[in-house]
Amino acid sequence: MASLAKELSAAAGAAFEAMGLEARFGEVRRSDKPELADFQCNGAMAAAKAAGRNPREIAGEIAAKLKAHALVLSAEVAGPGFINLRVSDAALSARAEAVRGDAMAGGEKAAAPERITLDFGGPNVAKPMHVGHLRSAVIGDTLQRLLKFLGDTVISDVHLGDWGLQMGHLVTELEDEQPGLIYFDAGYTGPYPAQSPVTIEDLGRLYPQASIKAKADEARNERSQKAVAEMQAGRAGYRALLRHFIDVSVEALKADYGFLNVSFDLWKGESDVDHLIPGLVERFKAAGLAEESDGAWIVHVAKESDKKEMPPVMLVNSRGGTGYHTTDLATIEDRMTALSPKPERMLYVVDQRQALHFEQVYRAAGLLGLIDESRLEHIGFGTVNGTDGKPFKTREGGVLRLADLQEMAVAEATKKIDAAGKLPEDMGPGERADVARKVAVAALRFSDLMNTRITNYVFDLDRFTSFEGKTGPYLLYAAVRVKSVLRKAAEAGHQPGAVAVTEDAERALVLQLDGFGAALLGAREKRMPHILCEHLYSLAQAFSAFYGALPIASEPDAAKRASRLALADAVRHQLETGLDLLGITVPERM
RNA sequence: GACUCCGUAGCUCAGCUGGAUAGAGCGCUCGCCUUCUAAGCGAGUGGUCGCAGGUUCAAAUCCUGCCGGGGUCACCA
Known part of the structure; x- marks a missing residue:
């Protein structure tokens, strides 16, 4: 059974078509005047304009047809041509039961599912993740869950930053610390030890050390550049070290992502596509798309229709190296050739x-014919700011590590849980810690996701972890x-048992449940998780109102009790399903 | 300078493919636990939707200009 809104839209659309008007005018949505109607259709006014007719007249004809529909209790014309609809209690009851028994909790699959690669995360090897990585992780992971749920075939890739000057810094700095390592012997041909010569702590120390030196000393920087070039050329010892650096880093990254319930299908990085670069560059040259400029090879991508300046793609720099333009292009090629099934869209x-x-x-990818340009989508997001409106910093002014942020969130959640003293007496320390962790994750993920993706938001841990208001913890509660x-x-x-809706609070609750599918599809279409957040928050509110207004388990009448328990179960199902899509898990008790 | 995003209640934000008295949370003021988790619910308070024009029966929403803020603009990713 489709949602009531969808059924009514189809009926209204058919009515418009029968009058020789476009079906799209029949779009029916939840009424924003609950005291007047359950649903409304505003299409008559737009249709009247298009057809040069009287809007109230058209609305009247549509309303008359809708009155005959099985779901419809009443259809009235109001104002300049609004059609206000009420649906029957029976229709709402049936809908609630359908949601309760539906594997998608009332959602529906996308009409045209796609094969999609989802590129998010983008952490750098050897550099600890910081607060800036939070949004990409959380938004990307939620889209991944959402798209898969709606029927798309999704392959997610963390796309590690594991190629470039930083790797040169690490190699050279390690050589300075431990020159005797076998990896630095150019004449050695292997095999190399399976055990990494460095830990994640070592990497966290080596990189900043080298970076500081390189900034002050041009010769030191040159050494790193040279090491990168040799690595790119295939020097075995360096490649073996790179492998160790990546493996050690990925282990640490998985811990950070794991805390946030974020996962990836692929843990590939820039270094995995390095071998494709020479061929790719040649193809750009052969196609006449690349030209030499100031010693570099560039690709002009400006179009006549451009209103802004469009700088060229830097394919090969004047030192013969390649940067992230080129690795990103190579990654597209890799995905188009190595992945099965072949993707038809790529999201970043x-x-x-x-x-x-x-x-x-x-x-550039479009010009070379790797994939149609329109199939590549950048899902941009704003920065996480401090209360001063500037990108979030620690009290000392440094960048906040993600691991520290997580620790802070758990500490804050624990503090609030302890202060409230509401956890069951018999709950042991292990379960308490688990609840605190789930509250912290819910707080972090929900507060990030509920903001419109594109805008910046102010990070306020105290507010995010609060159990009051539009927060993750409120939803968990x-x-x-x-x-x-x-x-x-x-x-x-x-x-x-069987649902028999009668009370206003029950009607409102089912009408809210009915909007799940539209929220999911809207979030998918716009790549905007906050649409789902809004729906789930409203659902939680509607349930709380229902809970406050009517007895459920304590209702003495058996039939009413069974009906309300079924409603509650439908809410539980949709709430848990929706929260899972947000990467938020609900504890059994708290 | 060009391009881009943003400017809505005291604060943090939804709404923006035009539609009815502009919504939510926090804050503040009341009220509600001898029935299911009061970490809750209900009621109230609070807005020249940055400014000025334009299009329209209808503009927070579309167009133009201006003001204010963030961001980006080829060899670091």
Whole structure:
């Protein structure tokens, strides 16, 4: 059974078509005047304009046809041509049961699913993740879950930053510390030890050390550049070290991502496509797309229609090296040739500040025919700011590490849980710690996701971890309370049964449940998770109102009790399904 | 300078493919636990939708200009 809104839209659309008007005018949505209607259709006014007719007249004819529909209780014309619809209690009851029994909790698959690669994360090897990586991780992972849920075939890739000057810095700095390592013997041909010569702590120390030296000393910087060139040329010892650096880093990265419930299908990096670069460059040259300029090879990607300046793609720099334009292009080629099934769309969840970079890369990819330019999408997002409106910094002015942020969030959640003192007495320390962790993750993920992706937001841990207001913890509380009611009822031998909606609070709750599918599809279409967040928050609110207004498990009438338990179970199902898409897990008790 | 994003309640933000008295959370003021988790619910308070024009029966929403803020603009990714 499709959503009520969809059924009504189809009916209204058919009515418009029968009048020789476009079906799209029949779009029916939740009424923004609950005291007047359950649903509304505004299409008559737009249709009247297009057809040169009287809007109220058209609305009247549509309303008359809709009155005959099985779901419809009443259809009235109001104002200049609004059609206000009420649906029957029976229709709402059936809808609630359908949601409860539906594997997608009332959602529906996308009409045209696609094969998509999702590029997000983008952490650098050897550099600890910081607060700036939070958004890409959380937004990317949520899109991954959402798209898969809606039927798309998604392959996610963390796209490690594991190629470039930083690797040169690491190699040379390590050589200075431990010159005797076998990796630095150019004459040695292997095999190399399986055990890494460095730990993640070593990497975290070596990189900044080298970076500082290189900035002050040009010769030191040159050494790193040279090491990179040799690595790119295939020097075995350096490649073996690179492998160790990546493996050691990935282990640490997985811990950070794991805390946030973020996962990837692929852990590939820039270094994995290095071998494709020479051929790619040659093809650009052969196609006449690349030209030499100031000793570099560039690709012009400007179009006549451009209103802005469009700098060229830097294919090969004047020192003969390649940068991230080229590795990104090589990555596109790799995905188009190595992945099965072959992707038909590629999404990049990366900071909005990279918008120009991606536009350049997409154009170049289109020019060479790697993939149609329109199939490449940059999903940009704003920065995480401090209360001063500037990118978030620690009190000391440094960049906040993601691991520290997580620790802070857990500490804050623990503090609030302890202060409230609401956890069950019999809950042991292990379960308490688990609850605190889930609250912290819910707080971090929800507060990030509920903001419109594109804008910056102010990071306020105290607010995010609050159980009051539009927060992750509030949603967890609501979900846990539903579960608690259902569990208690089951213990008393009361089971959910047939739904028979009668009360206003019940009607409002089912109408909210009905909007899940539209919220999911809207979030997918716009790549905007906050649309789903809004829906789930409203659902939690509607349930809380329902819970406050009517007895559920404690309702004495058996039929009403069974009906309300079924409603509660439908809410639990949709809430848990939706929160799971946000990467938020609900504890059994809290 | 060009391009781009943003400017909505005291604060943090939704709404923006035009539609009814502009919504939410926080804050503040009231009220509600001898029935299911009050980490909750209900009621109230609070807005010249940056400014000025334009299009339209209808503009927070579309167009133009201006003001204010963030961001980006070829060899670091």
